[in-house]
Amino acid sequence: MHETIRRGAAGLAALFLSAPAWAAAKAEPAIPDPARDWDRLWNEVIFDITIIGILFAIVTAWFIWQGRRRPGNEVGASPKLSPASAVGWVVIPIFVFLSIDLYTAANGWVLWNTYRDVPDKRLEIKLESGMYSWDYTYPNGVRTQNELVVPAGMPVVLRMTSRDTLHSHYIPDFRVKEDSMPGRITYLWFNPTKPGEHIVTCAEYCGVMHGYMAGRIIVKAPEEYAAWIKGEETKLAAASAPEPAAPAASKPAKPAAKKT
């Protein structure tokens, strides 16, 4: 589907108009992978601007070389434009730029929807950022700091806030970041497709140690993850057991509401 929208280079503006409808109609069964889509759109846009840049640069260099001052060429001879061609030089570029703009916008919007529509099947994590740590809370109440362990193949959504200054939870490998701040809850989601480790780094200036505010996303195979979270849950229960009255089972927080 992404391919089709990209290939229809002819009806660029028409595509733009149909983009919202197209985005709404999309009902892909598979979990989208925003990072992979990001790479695709990024490469495409970079390819386009490289072509445009090279064209402009060649034309400019050619004019410069052709127009160098030399005997017999002591004064410029730029053509006097007729009113029609003067207008043409405004209208035609406007249409060219406009179609490039709208085409880019349509593609950008489609990708935006992928980034903002969180799949229903997902792991909800609460994130509180602070100077200078990332504090994650799992649906069952398990907490970790600067290390988020997740199962491969399960989309992860972070509901983020901050207890002090601005921070931005940036995962370069997943091509995603979003600021967190006091007083609001922001979110981002990513799709860890296979086991591995990914750096988390802070992308919003948050104070003296901003450059050191880093963490890791550890993606485990689903079975390993299940074992890990079980272990953590048991530890949590053990830690709260000594409190005489409180039974461990009542401790875990309620899973966050499903609505995005």
Added chain:
Amino acid sequence: MNLKEWIFTTDHKRVGVLYLIGSIAAFAVAGIMAMLMRIELSTIGPTITANPTQYNVWLYTHGAVMILGFQIPALTGFFANYCIPLMIGAKDVAFPRVNALSVWLFYVGVILALLTFFIPDPPDVMWTGYPPYSTITTGNTAMYSFTVLILGFASIIGGVNFLTTVAYMRAPGITLNKLNIFVWCTLAAFVLQLIFVPVLGTAVSLISMDKYLGTNFFDPTKGGDVLTYQNLFWFYSHPAVYVIFLPFIGVVYEIISVHARNAVFNYKMVVYGGVGGIVLLAGEVWVHHLYVSGMADWLRIGQMVTTLLISIPVGLMMIGLIGTLYKGSIAFNTPMLYGLGVVFLFLIGGLTGIPLAVPSLTLGVSDTYYVVGHFHYVMAVAGTFAIFGGVYHWFPKMTGKMYNEFWGKLGFWLTFVGVNIVFWIMMDIGVQGMPRRYYDYAHFPQFESAHQWMTAGAAVLAVGFAIAVLNWIMGAINGKPAGDNPWNSPSLEWTTVSPPPHGNWPSPPAVAEDWHPYGYKKA
């Protein structure tokens, strides 16, 4: 030369030169900050300071002083003052004393900014000053607020002055379609300043009120909102990039037209489509600085479209510029090299901005070195090249003397090579994930050699800039006499003697019916 005369001067040309001296001094200081940062970043871990705050103060000073103390004053202070009255055939500006007030306020602002180095807790809030950090840091946020307020005020009163001057003081025969492109561009920049600076003033005042007077505009625990500041700040600071862009591209139009001896291509397209279009769109795109800030989704999508539309007027201005080269008679002297350099740098900077207009793509690259590389190309370096080219271009007019071509060209090539090394690599490591405003990058060891290349490139470009400034100083002292119109330009500023006397012309210049600032004739 009498110091008292300079201090009490109301002559627009001297006010302009005072602006130039102050802004070049500011550039030198902010440039040294850049070098210190580059040296610090050349190795992982501490290099020349073990204190991250020290780095953050350098970065704050570099950003704030480059923009508020160098580029805006050089463009809307120096060039506007020096050139606009001469280009429209006026004796002076409409309110010469207000003009003097504006330059001295500018000096107060710059001195305040430089006091950063002498107070115990200098500001470390970056040039953006985002709360909550700016309201809880031990650094001196008030200093930031006052610097911005004073420099902003200096610029606003300059704006009123120039709008009045161009409206009422044009020599007979200079109709609106015979204004230099630079004049149009600068007027547009002043219109933007007048509309938007007050918003910035509000924003920075409110953070100091929150910090020192106990108000809670940005404190959500007491009913405030963090994002409000970012909206106010960028509501000004995006238009501010056009306050820089418009005059600098205007300077480049003058340079390219004169040294290609070629009329500006499709003048009305440039003025109404390019300059006019930018003024219309300038205020509707600020959210592209807030794509990852947690803004409402509909705003991000809406301003993606407006931001992309900016490519239309900017593209028209590029077409006008490149068209002016077509069938020209191009001399490759120093000002022209800088002018042509801007065309290429701006091309890179402008095009690399297109991905940054798309919110989904910025989720990957926002707040990384990609952005730092992009805006240095498009504004910082392109603007600085335009300023340096413009100073070279009008140098014979200001001093009556000629600079040295050899050193001029050498300086140009060193800076041109240097900036491309530094800022191209920045974009590259940015895409790979290097975030901006990092004192240290211990968890990104793979970028160390890239950082070392950038530091080397920065050293090269610093030498180039230093050569240029020395070239001016030497030229002003003992350059060869240049004559009144060495470039053979019909534009009005070249019709008076060099340097022009107080009052500019012995008797007001009159222009012929078929005169045009870009009507070149065989020499």
